[in-house]
Amino acid sequence: MNGLLKFITCGSVDDGKSTLIGHILYDSKLLYTDQENALMLDSKVGSRGGEIDYSLLLDGLEAEREQGITIDVAYRYFTTKNRSFIVADTPGHEEYTRNMAVGASFAQLTIILIDAKQGVLLQTKRHSRICSFMGIHHFVFAVNKMDLVDYSEERFLEIKRNILELAKDLSLHNVKIIPVSATLGDNVTKKSDHMNWYEEESLLEYLELVDVTETRDDTCFYLPIQRVCRPNHEFRGFQGQIESGSVRVGQKIITFPSNEGATVKSILIGNKNAEEAYTGQGVTIQLDKEVDVSRGCVLSDNEKLPISKHVKATILWMDDEPLKVTKDYLVKLGTKMIPAIIKNVEYKIDVNTGKHKEVNLVTKNEIIYCDLEFTVKIVVDEFKKNKTLGELILIDRVSHMTSACGVVEYVEIGEEIPHFEHGDIKAGGYIFEEFYFNRENAFLLRQKALNTTYHVGDVVPIEGDSFWYPEFFDIVSIEDSVAILIRNKKIKDIIPIIEYQYEGLPIIDERGFELKIRSMADFNDYFLEFHSIKQENKVAFHNKWSKFETYRRIVFSDNFWMI
Known part of the structure; x- marks a missing residue:
């Protein structure tokens, strides 16, 4: 049969x-x-x-x-x-x-x-x-x-x-x-x-x-954890269904997202010991040491399994209430349940023709392409590569009703792309990115700038919804040890901070806050104090030297469709 x-x-x-x-x-x-x-x-x-x-x-x-x-x-x-x-x-x-x-x-x-x-x-x-x-x-x-x-x-x-x-x-x-x-x-x-x-x-x-067996690369083993079983102090087993590949006793595996290495000590299929288990089987795996693993984590032999908090997804809106961007939802992905928000809707997809449409309002049974952000980094993959780690549902946190279902199209991996770059000198920051505050959900949304990286000679934006800057100023990124000189709205130079000389122009940090520096002596004090403080005192340091309202302002908005 x-x-x-x-x-x-x-x-x-x-x-x-x-x-x-x-x-x-x-x-x-x-x-x-x-x-x-x-x-x-x-x-x-x-x-x-x-x-x-x-x-x-x-x-x-x-x-x-x-x-x-x-x-x-x-x-x-x-x-x-x-x-x-x-x-x-x-x-x-x-x-x-x-x-x-x-x-x-x-x-x-x-x-x-x-x-x-x-x-x-x-x-x-x-x-x-x-x-x-x-x-x-x-x-x-x-x-x-x-x-x-x-x-x-x-x-x-x-x-x-x-x-x-x-x-x-x-x-x-x-x-x-x-x-x-x-x-x-x-x-x-x-x-x-x-x-x-x-x-x-x-x-x-x-x-x-008909043969409906899916063609997939089973060389990679991964197991989303559904339950941690600990009947006594001597046994701790991780239970779930193997979604790809196989696993055997003695095999080296990695836990995600904690990224710890361990060796498989034993495998149980039901209540019987096994030397090896395969795709589709429900198993209990015991490792040779204690690891940071709970429900929603993943065991795998693939060191490059994607981990991220930012994805792009196509979703079908299923709620009777229209979608609200930046509203808190629970996302169920694999065996993981995690809070998340829809940051931005790029476009609608006509369900009958597939054509892209502008977004004014998203209602029941409509399909959209959007940016989704989780509260922390999780194991997530593109749906076309990994069905289990790429399909998701959105759950309303108040009514507990399913609001949407969808698939992950793209996973943003890696550190933030630097905003300023000159040779080997790089500095990040949010100085040209917009900040919007949603009054209903008390949520601050950072919207990425159109340009991600700036170089010497580039013209920079000096005015937006939530910021305005003078035509001549300096940017100091103390964390990256870089200074950027802006002259007549253009980047004149990007230099190591130890080469910086105060010229009497306004100084702004990498987030767009004014720095309370009025002389080279002030700058030297600022520089030395930063490099002498302990990590736990950095908040007090920034409160002392930074001022928000000079070049930044709060923009209230309950509608993010223009973002």
């Missing part, structure tokens, strides 16, 4: 998704007697003139039956001689896009139904895009209601050409196209006598045989 297949059905309203799965269950003799009797009775009082209404096997809510449409996601488990299945029947109406995305998040394959009379619609493109967005790589397009077009091969081939064009536009792979009639059962569980021109397998035959 082939392995478990998890799949979803989606399509436009009344395309026959529930009917299709119901017919598979009925034809495959997968119903208990009482279920079959209930189906017959419900069908007689339904809207199909007494004919069997297979959709009733999945449309479980009273509201669904009253409206004749699917609203919620209906999950069913069934088994044939050749395979076991879990199917999620998802709603087709655009209003329930978030419900459909929830179903897609668990699936390995999607069946997208297309009405043979209507062909490929905007909803078809929307569902295909969301399924691809959620990481599904296997697509079955079931061209349904072939009985209503007299089983026309010409009509099927016309729709097939449109589907292949769509697959090319969305870069879909592993695409299968099957003509069916969900109501009459043509090509659902067995080949149809009405479409002899179609010589390939029926839908169920294909589902029983």
